[in-house]
Amino acid sequence: WPGITLSTDVIVGFCGETEEEFQHTLDLLKEIRFDVVHVAAYSVRPGTVAARWDDDIPLAEKKRRLHAVEEVQSAIALEINQQY
Secondary structure (H helix, E strand, O other): OOOOOOOOEEEEEOOOHHHHHHHHHHHHHHOOOEEEEEEEEEEOOOHHHHHHHOOOOOOOHHHHHHHHHHHHHHHHHHHHOOOO
């Protein structure tokens, strides 16, 4: 549909997220080519169900995954914006 903008939110480093699952997220972003992606690294939020789970992804790995999503999305956004 011309003129439509697709956006999504992505949380990286959620409890138990495997490298394979993360790679699937990157592949999906490349396939769908969202106009806008808001990405955040998972952090514990008191009072949530997930707060009871093991936050087993190291902060350095969360940051790596966050930057990887940002890099993929930056390249996609550049291509999309060159149309204008």
